[in-house]
Amino acid sequence: MSDAFRVHSRRDGQFAVISTEGYINNLAGDKIVEEFNTFVSQDVKHFVLNLEKTQLVNSIGVSILIEVIEKVQEIGGTLSFCRLAPIIAKTFKIMGLTQYATVFETEEDALAAK
């Protein structure tokens, strides 16, 4: 609809930075997983999800992100979020994501973390 979803990504040292644009529903969640899997197959273990251009999510989309966090933990990696709109930060908190993934203000902060 208005928010045609898009995902971009890049390597930055040991990190893969995945940036989303638009509404994160189930289909968008699947696209993020695809992107994530590509990096995992390249032995990347550390991920930053930049949600700056996402204003809305739904719980199905976010539950797919929870699966991503699980997989990251299995491979002994890390996943952090940055640039969360207040409502998305709140949703993540309610859904418990913030217990397993760190939330940073900016992408730079996320990349600077060890």
Place this chain on the structure above:
Amino acid sequence: MSDAFRVHSRRDGQFAVISTEGYINNLAGDKIVEEFNTFVSQDVKHFVLNLEKTQLVNSIGVSILIEVIEKVQEIGGTLSFCRLAPIIAKTFKIMGLTQYATVFETEEDALAAK
């Protein structure tokens, strides 16, 4: 509603530049007239209306602009528009405004015209 209407204005040489922000309905039209009248009482005769920050209008609001054009003609002045969204340019054309007021791309163009 979402588009709380605002109007700003300034003098630029012989011109008064009136800039709008938001939906131009009847109330917004009245505010533009107020602004216009203040300048007329200061003997300004040449007007530029910058609609860059207006995305929507209705025919009641625009018909008030027609009254402004009439008054400008009565005092032997000029009125021009600039920065019209395509739908607003089309609406002005259908309503006949473009026969009595010149439409410029930019404010600079409008101010450069004699």
Place this chain on the structure above:
Amino acid sequence: MTIPKKVCLQIPMLPDMELAATKTAEEVARFMQFATDSIDEIKMALIEGIINAFEHSKSSDKTVYIQFDMQDEELEVTIQDYGTGFDASQKNSIQLFQKRGYGRALMEALMDDVKYFTSPNGTKVVMKKRRH
């Protein structure tokens, strides 16, 4: 049953409520992959249809009923009020410097088809826009 490709909206006759309707129109038209200019034309025509009902219908339920029918190649927008109706056969042509009476002319110029169904029980405007 197939999924009805129809969105219905009822708005009260309150100032600027027509803007809520333009948002719905925008989403529906975007869903149908209309071009931006066409979306804006639909929004403008919708505003005019709604403010006519607000201003002229004298409806007692003070509500305007809008329907968006997403057809294969076109969007049909219906604006209904349960007011007093009017004589829709008397049409203005636009005169220089006329004060009012642009609403219908705008709707007709901006949409591909506009039809009025009006009686003492109310007015229904049915407008169509093709996607091209």
Place this chain on the structure above:
Amino acid sequence: MTIPKKVCLQIPMLPDMELAATKTAEEVARFMQFATDSIDEIKMALIEGIINAFEHSKSSDKTVYIQFDMQDEELEVTIQDYGTGFDASQKNSIQLFQKRGYGRALMEALMDDVKYFTSPNGTKVVMKKRRH
């Protein structure tokens, strides 16, 4: 008659149609002068209520009926489907890493009040948000 401060919206069960509803919610809440954060919370709760109806209701008319009641100090949002209903007394609490089942918890966390009315003839969720 006074003007009913009520906006009604019907949307088909089509992907992303919940976004059309969030636009309407946004205009209504802005009209009521809700703060931006509250508006976003209403939109998120609305999305969850709607996708639940999309996913679980098995309604045969494939339509969700939404109502926004603009009251003095609060907005009441009703989401109705004519599906098969469910046992609303069985409530999840959120478990770590659970796969699904966050919708109701989110609505309750984001709104001031959420009530379910559900029967084999359908489900109605009534949510309230105060302006503060």
